[in-house]
Amino acid sequence: MGKTCVYLxxxxxxxxxxxxxxxxQNYAQQMNFEISHIYRDEGVSGTKDKRQGLDEMLKDAVKGKFNQILIYDISRxxxxxxxxxxxxxxxxxANVRLIFVQNGIDTSNTTGQMMFQLLGVFAEWERNTIVDRVNAGLDRARLQGKKLGRPTSINESVINAVKLLRNKNLGIRKIATELKLGVGTVIKILNPSNSTMVKTY
Structure with a gap:
């Protein structure tokens, strides 16, 4: 199967x-793949186009250092x-195959490429739907004269949306921008007992 790399x-x-x-590694062992390279991006949002590990991997792909990539799931x-x-x-x-283990997608065939694109569509649609729904609620609250500066004065759906977007690996500043909230408000929602310890990455 040639050389295999891993992206994390x-x-x-x-x-x-x-x-x-x-x-x-367990998957590679089952499939008799030999992992030759490991690329990592730690503390980096998936919404960022530029990532050191990803950029290095793409350059090495062009150089022919491997011919397939294992990734845990498409959101990585x-x-x-x-x-x-x-x-x-x-x-x-570059004739490099992508395998998303959790999603069961292999881009070496037409079906795999179609599924890859469909999952990307649904992931983006889900995120945009959440943001649109929450922003509509915030706009209604503002029109009603409600103060949105602290978690205790925010609708429960807003708090849930902040936590959901965080679980989807968005950074605090990105969540604040998407939901039109202050960074401090997002921090307090995520960690009300010790908000000063939360980093705004």
Whole structure:
């Protein structure tokens, strides 16, 4: 099967890529793949187009250092549909196969490429739907004269949306921008007991 590389990513510095690596190593062993390179992006949001580990991997793909990439799931590679498709096109040109273990997607065939693009569409649609719904609620609250400066005065759906977007590995500043909230408000929602300890990555 040639040389295999692994790409790992987590959004925050308090998370670890170790669990992803163990899962991918187990998969590689089952499939008799030999892992030759490991690329990591730790504490980096999937919404960022520029990532050191990803950029290095794409350069090495062009150089022919491997011919297939193992990734835990599609969200580790990216959350923007446009960015995902651009990566797929670049890897196709380099004749590099993408395998998303959790999603069961293999881009070496037409069905796999179609599923890859569909998952990207749904991931982006889900995120945009959440943001639109919450912003509509915030706009209604503002029109009603409600103060939105503290978690205790925010609708429960807003608090849930902040936590949901965080679980989807968005950084605090990105969540604040998407939901039109202050960074401090997002921090207090995520960690009301000790908000000064939360980093705004």
């Amino acid at each position: 990513r987590v959004s925050t510095s308090i998370q670890t890529t170790d669990n992803q690596l163990v899962s991918l 590679l990216g959350r923007s549909l446009k960015h995902l498709i651009n990566i797929l096109n670049d890897l196709n040109k």
